[in-house]
Amino acid sequence: MDTTQGWPFLIARGRTRGYSVLLAPDFLVAGRDYGFLEEVAGPLPDGTPFRVKTVRREQGDIGIVWCDRPTGIHDEHSRPLRLLAGFACAGTISRPSEMDLEAARTAALTTFDRFLRDEDGFTVESAPPFPAQSTVARIPAAARPPARRVLPVAAACVAVVAVVIFLLTTHRGAPAKRPPPRCVTQTVAVQPATCVPTTTTIRIGKGR
Amino acid sequence: MTIEIGITVVLVLVGYLLSAYLRRRRGAADRTRPDPTTASAVPTFRVVTLGLQGSGKTLLLTSMYRRLHIPRDRGYYVTVPQDQLVELNRWYEQVSDTGRDWPAGTSRSEMREFEFSVMAHTREAAVPVARIGYLEYPGELLTDPEAPGLTQQASLADAIRQADALIGIIDGMRVLQAYQRDARARFILQTTLDSMINSMLAARTPIAFVITKWDLLDELHDDENTRLHIVRNVLMSVDGFADLVRIHSARRIIRLIPVTAVGHDFATLREGMVRKKPNGEYRPGHVDLPLCAVVPDVLQQVEMMLDRETRAAVIAEAQRRARLRPAEALLAVGVFAAQRTGKVLLSTMGAGWLADAGLALFLDSYPPVGQHDHRRIAAMDAAERAADEAIQLRRRVLHGLRHQVSLLEARLPASRLGGVD
Numbered sequence: 001m002d003t004t005q006g007w008p009f010l011i012a013r014g015r016t017r018g019y020s021v022l023l024a025p026d027f028l029v030a031g032r033d034y035g036f037l038e039e040v041a042g043p044l045p046d047g048t049p050f051r052v053k054t055v056r057r058e059q060g061d062i063g064i065v066w067c068d069r070p071t072g073i074h075d076e077h078s079r080p081l082r083l084l085a086g087f088a089c090a091g092t093i094s095r096p097s098e099m100d101l102e103a104a105r106t107a108a109l110t111t112f113d114r115f116l117r118d119e120d121g122f123t124v125e126s127a128p129p130f131p132a133q134s135t136v137a138r139i140p141a142a143a144r145p146p147a148r149r150v151l152p153v154a155a156a157c158v159a160v161v162a163v164v165i166f167l168l169t170t171h172r173g174a175p176a177k178r179p180p181p182r183c184v185t186q187t188v189a190v191q192p193a194t195c196v197p198t199t200t201t202i203r204i205g206k207g208r
Numbered sequence: 209m210t211i212e213i214g215i216t217v218v219l220v221l222v223g224y225l226l227s228a229y230l231r232r233r234r235g236a237a238d239r240t241r242p243d244p245t246t247a248s249a250v251p252t253f254r255v256v257t258l259g260l261q262g263s264g265k266t267l268l269l270t271s272m273y274r275r276l277h278i279p280r281d282r283g284y285y286v287t288v289p290q291d292q293l294v295e296l297n298r299w300y301e302q303v304s305d306t307g308r309d310w311p312a313g314t315s316r317s318e319m320r321e322f323e324f325s326v327m328a329h330t331r332e333a334a335v336p337v338a339r340i341g342y343l344e345y346p347g348e349l350l351t352d353p354e355a356p357g358l359t360q361q362a363s364l365a366d367a368i369r370q371a372d373a374l375i376g377i378i379d380g381m382r383v384l385q386a387y388q389r390d391a392r393a394r395f396i397l398q399t400t401l402d403s404m405i406n407s408m409l410a411a412r413t414p415i416a417f418v419i420t421k422w423d424l425l426d427e428l429h430d431d432e433n434t435r436l437h438i439v440r441n442v443l444m445s446v447d448g449f450a451d452l453v454r455i456h457s458a459r460r461i462i463r464l465i466p467v468t469a470v471g472h473d474f475a476t477l478r479e480g481m482v483r484k485k486p487n488g489e490y491r492p493g494h495v496d497l498p499l500c501a502v503v504p505d506v507l508q509q510v511e512m513m514l515d516r517e518t519r520a521a522v523i524a525e526a527q528r529r530a531r532l533r534p535a536e537a538l539l540a541v542g543v544f545a546a547q548r549t550g551k552v553l554l555s556t557m558g559a560g561w562l563a564d565a566g567l568a569l570f571l572d573s574y575p576p577v578g579q580h581d582h583r584r585i586a587a588m589d590a591a592e593r594a595a596d597e598a599i600q601l602r603r604r605v606l607h608g609l610r611h612q613v614s615l616l617e618a619r620l621p622a623s624r625l626g627g628v629d
Contacts, residue, residue, distance in 0.1 A: 035354065
């Protein structure tokens with residue numbers, strides 16, 4: 001059975017340093033593609049326990065859940081430091097588990113502690129996965145192209161088919177120089193198949 | 209025969225899919241296009257603030273809006289879209305409540321442009337006179353390296369290049385500490401100015417340096433102008449700042465505007481932390497001036513860049529325009545834009561806020577000479593009178609904005625760092 005995995009992440013400011021991603025899923029750190037977390041996971045209005053979003057990336061959809069918690073610590077400008085801590089899963093998170101959020105917060109706090117001890121020297125930490133309890137809907141990336149690209153891609157496919165048919169027709173369009181059409185069984189024996197299977201790769205761009 | 213039918217069907221299908229795609233694209237473009245009867249007739253000025261994290265950009269924005277959202281005795285006020293109003297009110301509640309913390313600072317996810325509409329009332333309705341776009345972003349974008357995959361620093365650089373006015377935000381607390389010979393504060397002040405000067409040296413726009421947390425500098429001197437002189441001297445001693453002022457002072461407007469986003473009796477500096485007083489009174493000071501100065505300064509900046517001949521031709525056109533009926537004036541702008549003087553003016557102003565609406569605003573900024581033309585007005589129908597009233601209103605608002613700036617200069621002569629007085 002396929003076990004759902006979650007990866008913790010943390011976005012926070014320090015006493016002197018501005019907002020940055022301090023902890024990110026290991027596969028995003030390895031792929032140098034964790035910056036988007038900072039753009040997507042922002043502060044939440046008072047009374048909002050958490051927020052769920054799905055982000056489309058090149059490797060497929062990534063679901064993220066995060067909460068916004070005070071730390072009781074202030075920066076050098078007297079502003080309160082807050083933790084935007086949460087977890088990411090492959091797919092769309094339909095029902096986040098409080099246990100998963102708690103696990104992510106625990107990991108985030110440990111990272112934040114290390115960050116506060118050396119803000120200037122701190123670099124993003126890589127978070128390994130943990131077994132998640134949240135309900136996640138996984139949809140293969142190729143099955144969900146961006147809606148705005150469906151029509152031109154479909155048109156292109158149809159156009160390719162049309163061109164193939166056209167070429168085939170033109171090729172057959174010189175009856176005087178060609179033998180008369182034969183029955184199907186004979187055609188198969190004499191002429192190789194002209195239908196070339198085509199594969200359409202739909203690339204899902206980076207960014208939201 | 210079957211193949212021909214197949215091809216026809218396929219081609220019809222391709223045509224349908226392509227036309228559906230184009231329709232969808234066109235629909236999206238139409239939704240984002242402004243209403244030609246309203247938005248395009250009002251010039252938009254893009255303002256970008258340059259300030260490090262914690263310098264007080266968000267508090268300034270909040271208090272600026274609070275100060276300008278009702279007309280008071282000015283005759284104009286500003287509005288923002290509903291979602292931005294909600295956000296500004298939320299910040300205001302947090303700032304002004306002495307029992308709560310200061311706002312937590314802007315994150316990258318909150319970077320966006322606030323859209324201020326400068327409004328005034330005719331007898332019939334409230335009409336927009338100008339729009340001011342004000343970019344809100346986290347200050348660390350100016351100094352910290354960007355995480356992989358992010359492009360906001362490039363967006364900010366573009367916004368700075370395309371800005372019609374730049375506002376440099378200088379943290380008053382750092383100025384105070386630097387004045388008190390705190391080496392780290394002086395280093396931060398240097399970093400602050402370094403992050404701005406590079407962009408500003410290349411800019412052709414008016415520049416306003418805003419000293420935030422002005423209330424913390426009260427202890428420097430009782431007299432506000434003397435206090436500003438002290439701050440000015442501190443800044444002039446920082447590498448690069450004096451150079452910027454010297455280079456720009458000939459043909460640019462550079463201001464030094466002290467602001468307090470909370471008032472002089474709201475917060476106190478204790479052990480390096482700014483704390484709200486339990487019974488502090490929220491009374492922002494001068495916060496409206498950086499925004500009020502934008503339109504007059506941009507117009508004046510353009511005028512300063514014109515040669516004598518072009519300027520005389522522009523004034524002549526403005527006087528001629530003042531005698532026209534509104535419909536004629538509307539047509540005249542287009543004709544003027546195509547003439548030599550109009551082209552020179554357009555190229556001086558640059559792209560962005562201008563177009564016909566900006567050109568009309570610039571021409572209307574010259575006060576008409578002579579008596580009010582009663583015969584001209586008597587010949588107008590109701591619609592023309594309403595249009596004429598809107599033009600007069602625009603003149604009054606421009607006059608009001610200039611008046612605010614003149615008051616600042618009269619009260620704080622040290623606030624003008626360069627340009628033609």
